[in-house]
Amino acid sequence: MTSPKIDLSHYYRSNYEKSGTLTIYLYNRLCLENTASLIKEFTSLIRTHQPTNLVADLKNLDFLDDFGVALFVGLRAQMGERRGTFSFVNINEIAKKVLSMNRFDSFGQQTSFEQRKVPDIFTRLGDTAIEFGKDQASMFTFLGDTFLSFFRFFWNTRMLRINDVMENMHKVGLNALPIVGLISFLLGLIMAFMSSVQLQQFGANIYVASLVSLSMTRELGPIMTAIIVAGRSASAFAAEIGTMKISEEIDALFTMGIDPHIFLVLPRIIATCLVVPLLVLFSDLFAILGGLVVGTTMLDLTINGYITQTINTLSLYDVFFGVFKSIVFALLISWIGCLRGFQAKGGATSVGRATTSAVVSSIFLIVVSDSIFVVILRYWEG
Amino acid sequence: MEPENITQSDNKPVAIKVRELVAGYDNEIVLNKVTFDVFQGEIFVILGSSGCGKSTLLKHLIGLIDPISGEIEIGGIKITGKDRRNLQKVFRKYGVLFQNSGLLSSMTLAENVALPLQQYTNLTDKYINTLVKMKLSLVNLSGFENHLPSEISGGMRKRAGLARALSLNPSILFFDEPSAGLDPVTSAELDRLIIHLNHTLGTTMVIVTHELPSIFTVAHRVIMLDKRIRGIIADGTPQYLRDHSQNPYVKQFFNREVEPLNL
Known part of the structure; x- marks a missing residue:
């Protein structure tokens, strides 16, 4: 000024x-x-x-x-x-x-105070390593707590608030339908379009249907849906729970004798695991639709021919495999979202950090677990 | 019911002028046609039971909410309705101590206090640091310059919030429940600081509270709001209202009377 x-x-x-x-x-x-x-x-x-x-x-x-x-x-x-x-x-x-x-007389010659010290690189490296270790430990503790709360829930099912489950299903599933549908449709469209350029050279247009349906149901459908859910819901879980944590709401639950895991974590995990498989099926459908649009408008395929080829290619096993994977992804997303929320402490910045970390960690875990699935399947199917 | 003992101006300069203020949220009117003046150098307390609109009134006075109708002037500058853009001119005239201190959690106490100084003065960092140290020592927080708000207690946060509100030596200070969550000693120290600042710098203080001991220590004048009439039911010195008020609600408040329990 x-x-x-x-x-x-x-x-x-x-x-x-x-x-x-x-x-x-x-x-x-x-x-x-x-x-x-x-x-x-x-x-x-x-x-x-x-x-x-x-x-x-x-x-x-x-x-x-x-x-x-x-x-x-x-x-x-x-x-x-x-x-x-x-x-x-x-x-x-x-x-x-x-x-x-203003205590002029006792105010020392040194007029300013020491600035907050930035630790040297080795200290920071050490701190990061310790922090990483603690983070892993708290992940397992949290996993254990969640398991225990599952058992307690079976012991006394009244502890779970069904309304919360429904509300979370609405937020995670229903509200995600438009974006999942749109992205899957476009993905199917792009895939069909890109593969047709190659396949057309061999007159193998019809295999566009096989490629789109198989890759979407087995791999891309579950992965894309999981990434969208991670971006929308893991972040929301972390922010909600993180804010509750710093405003002492979780402490309040604890002192009322209410298990915060059953109250906050279980409804979210159950809701996510219920709706993500449905979202994946929805995504598969829209991707195939995207492929169909390219197939019929650019590759001279008939609607009937495209659908028949898709049905011949896909087995129920492929669809179920995608759905099963998505349940695992859903578990990881909801669990990591809630975990990061619980790890928030201090002020508003920690909630931001928790939210970012929830999205990054869940996407990372989705990709890692998907790779594990691929390896397992390689041996399973011989 | 007419408010009793409306204080006459005695030609004292007015710091805050409120005329026919109608305030509320959505369809609910909380305050209906409230009119009063706060004079310069006065320690002015807004009293009332929970839900009577104390905090709502404060939010209007500091310009956070625009009223449904009515006028508010701070230091002669109108800040309501179409004159809301004038708020920029009055921001430097007042400081606010929020109930939860309102410190920025990502910044150290020193950075929090330095923020208005960096924004509004041409001082170099060296002098800003000196001032920050002074402000923090004024509220007994010397040595905590590098702490983050999350690393100190609630009472300390409140004092740090006060140091930040004081940073530009504003002519008006607003306090939202300053003693809430403080121990009696810290609360009494805060009262002493309020009196001290009022005495040495002539700062006008507007305090929203319902702590009776604190009111009798600091207040020059109080107004009492009531939700039944959505306005002011009493205006005067706390001693006068306690001893001479005829209004049953005011009496009840000052004598801490409740309906007897039928056990």
Whole structure:
């Protein structure tokens, strides 16, 4: 902000004596409005005259606030650096009060405080390693707690709030339908289009239907759906639970004897595991539809021919395999979303961090678990 | 019911002027045609039981919400209705201590206090640091400059919030339930600080509270709001209202009377 020009002659006069004493006579006010300009002025005066003694005469000063006191602290420090002295004369009652209120006398030569230290690279490396270890440990603890709460839930099913499950199913499943449908449709469209360029060369247009349906039901459908759900819902879980954690809502649940895992985690896990497989089926359908649009409009295939080829290619096993995978993905997404929420502590920043981490970790786990599935399947199917 | 003992201006300059303020949310009117003045250098307390609109009134005074109708002036500048853009001009005139302190959690206490100084002054970092240290020592938080808000207690957070509200030496300070969640000693210290600042800097204080001991220590004048009439039922010094008020609700409030239990 630029402040308007202030006529500084209203506020001070100075007098330099050959003996090395620079006296500054202050007038009227020394406060927020004029401090910044006066600091510049006095610093240049000191630089010009190089005094050994600096005296501030407060006789005509009517108003002083802590900005003025900060100016005196700065001047005293400057004189200290030059091995000179700084003193007041004619301190009036008001100035005395303000100076003592701001502890001018005990305010050390060192005017500022030490900045928060940034640790060196080795300390940070070590901290990160320890943090990583703790994170893994807390993941397993959380997993254990979730399992235990599952058992407790079977013992007393009334503890689970069905309304919460329904609400989460609505948020995770129903609200995601448009985006899952659109992305899958476009993905099917793109895949059919790209593969047709190659397959057309061999007159194998009809295999576009096989390629789209098989790759979408077995791999891309579950993965894409899981990534969308991770982006929408894992982040939402982490943010919701994280905010509850920092505003002591979870502590309140705990002290009421309500298991936060059953109250918050189970409804989310159950809801996600119920709706994600349905979302995957929906996604498969839309991807095939996307392929069909390309097949019929660009590859001279008939609707009937395309659908017959798709049905001949797909077995129920492929569809169920995709669905089964998606249940595992759903478990991972909801679990990691809730875990990150529970790990939030401190303030608003930690909720942000938890949300980011929920999305990143769940996408990572989705891809890792999918690779494991591929390997297992390789041996399973011989 | 007319409010009793409306304080006359005595030609004192007005810091905050409220005229015919109608405030509320959606379809519910919380305050209906409230009119009062806060004079310069006054410690002014807004009283009332829960749900009477104390916090709503405060939110209107600091410009967070625009009223349904009516006018608010701060330091002679109108901030309501089509003059809401004037808010930019008055932001520097007042500081607010929020109930949960409102400190930015990603910044250290020093950075929090330095924020308005960096925004509104031309001072160099060295002087800003000196001032930050002074402000924090004023509220007895020396040595906590590098702590994050999450690393200190609730009472300390509140004091740090006060240091930030004080950073530009505003002419008006608003407090939302300053003693809520504080121990009696810290609360009394805060009261002393309020009186001290009022005395040395002449700061006008507007305090929303229902802590009776604190009211009798600090308040020059109180207004009491009531949800039954959606407005002011009493206006005067706390001692006067306690001893001479004829209004049953005011009496009940000051004497902490409740309906007897039928055990």
